[in-house]
Amino acid sequence: MCGRSFAYLLTFLFLLASPVLLCGQSDRADAGHTAISPQDSIPAPPRFIPREPIEPEPREPLPGPILRRLPQPLPVSITFGLRQLARTAGIIFSGIVMTIEQRPAITAGEAVGTVTITFRVENAIRGTAAGRSLMISQWIGTWSAGQQFRVGERVLVFLYPPSKIGLTSCVAGGMGRFRVDSAGNVLLSTQQLFAFRTDPVLGGRSRVNLDDFAWAVRRATEEE
Numbered sequence: 001m002c003g004r005s006f007a008y009l010l011t012f013l014f015l016l017a018s019p020v021l022l023c024g025q026s027d028r029a030d031a032g033h034t035a036i037s038p039q040d041s042i043p044a045p046p047r048f049i050p051r052e053p054i055e056p057e058p059r060e061p062l063p064g065p066i067l068r069r070l071p072q073p074l075p076v077s078i079t080f081g082l083r084q085l086a087r088t089a090g091i092i093f094s095g096i097v098m099t100i101e102q103r104p105a106i107t108a109g110e111a112v113g114t115v116t117i118t119f120r121v122e123n124a125i126r127g128t129a130a131g132r133s134l135m136i137s138q139w140i141g142t143w144s145a146g147q148q149f150r151v152g153e154r155v156l157v158f159l160y161p162p163s164k165i166g167l168t169s170c171v172a173g174g175m176g177r178f179r180v181d182s183a184g185n186v187l188l189s190t191q192q193l194f195a196f197r198t199d200p201v202l203g204g205r206s207r208v209n210l211d212d213f214a215w216a217v218r219r220a221t222e223e224e
Contacts, residue, residue, distance in 0.1 A: 085171055085175060088158070090159060091161070092125040092157070093156070097153045120132075123210050137166050142169045186209070
């Protein structure tokens with residue numbers, strides 16, 4: 001009887017101690033294994049910070065083909081008046097365009113493409129004589145840039161002194177070229193009118209006879 005009572009007592013004590021033991025094991029398990037949520041298992045992507053566009057560094061222009069021994073025209077400016085025009089020119093005359101012939105380059109580095117223009121000189125101011133035929137050679141690039149003539153056209157031109165290979169062109173581009181009408185009057189463009197506005201002979205005149213124009217050129221050349 002005593003032994004059976006002692007067994008009942010042990011069973012009762014075991015039942016009382018079971019929740020405590022189970023709770024302790026659960027605490028130890030929680031302490032060793034922390035619960036991880038699905039969101040915490042995937043690392044967050046780094047924050048994207050937009051960068052300002054980087055400007056490319058400027059590059060030096062590549063050197064183009066160098067055309068040697070070509071005449072170098074002077075830059076045109078508003079102050080390029082009759083005096084500068086007359087003193088820069090090596091040939092000044094009025095005449096009629098007789099022929100135009102294009103001549104391609106022979107070999108690279110030895111010659112350049114040119115346009116040959118033949119004039120019949122009517123009035124000579126410098127570098128030629130009236131009544132003769134004058135043939136000039138112009139670099140084809142200058143011709144393509146706009147310094148062109150037409151057969152039968154009557155003009156008065158200021159030409160650069162020919163270069164070492166015989167090339168020339170109008171001084172200061174359009175400033176060194178004038179139209180001449182059938183009556184022999186020199187016609188000034190709007191640009192020329194503005195540039196020569198202070199000249200005592202040409203100032204304010206859009207149409208000047210050849211004698212007055214030639215005298216104005218000689219006067220401008222002799223001015224100091």
